[in-house]
Amino acid sequence: MLTIPLGRLEREGRLEVRAEIPADDPSWEGTELRFLAPLSVSGRVQWVPSGEVLARLILQGLLAQKCRRCLEPVSVRVEEELDLFFAPVDESAGTDVGSVRPLPEGVGGLDLVEAVREELMLSQSLLALCKPDCKGLCPLCGINLNEDRCECSQEESDPRWDALRALNEKRE
Ligand SMILES: [Zn+2]
Numbered sequence: 412m413l414t415i416p417l418g419r420l421e422r423e424g425r426l427e428v429r430a431e432i433p434a435d436d437p438s439w440e441g442t443e444l445r446f447l448a449p450l451s452v453s454g455r456v457q458w459v460p461s462g463e464v465l466a467r468l469i470l471q472g473l474l475a476q477k478c479r480r481c482l483e484p485v486s487v488r489v490e491e492e493l494d495l496f497f498a499p500v501d502e503s504a505g506t507d508v509g510s511v512r513p514l515p516e517g518v519g520g521l522d523l524v525e526a527v528r529e530e531l532m533l534s535q536s537l538l539a540l541c542k543p544d545c546k547g548l549c550p551l552c553g554i555n556l557n558e559d560r561c562e563c564s565q566e567e568s569d570p571r572w573d574a575l576r577a578l579n580e581k582r583e
């Protein structure tokens with residue numbers, strides 16, 4: 412579980428975190444995150460005497476994504492280090508305080524899954540390519556240009572057609 416018992420954390424100062432979020436966990440529902448294996452979360456959570464909580468986590472997993480150019484399935488290895496900082500909500504400071512997350516008051520546990528999910532959705536892992544030089548899909552006919560060629564792209568990119576056209580125009 413990724414719920415940190417805050418009372419125990421305050422007493423002990425720091426706690427080790429070691430958890431796995433299953434590939435079919437409801438946390439991923441409604442997101443673009445599709446996992447091929449459980450996401451491993453490890454690291455430590457630290458109590459700051461002024462009342463804040465600092466979590467340093469390492470995420471490791473395998474995502475099933477689609478190439479952003481040609482939409483073919485690709486698996487993407489996730490290796491992310493996260494520093495999460497939680498502080499009691501200060502009404503006077505407003506809600507927009509950058510990377511500081513609100514530390515819920517009056518509850519026994521701090522759930523880290525929400526923060527992990529948010530960070531993953533902002534990460535580069537979602538901008539996958541099947542290969543660095545993927546040619547993508549033809550914007551006109553939709554053919555996968557890694558596998559096939561199509562008339563539309565050929566005509567547009569081949570300078571010989573322009574030369575031929577110019578020649579025909581001269582003749583007319
Ligand atoms: Zn691709």
Ligand SMILES: [Zn+2]
Nearest residue numbers: 549552561563
């Ligand atoms: Zn085409």
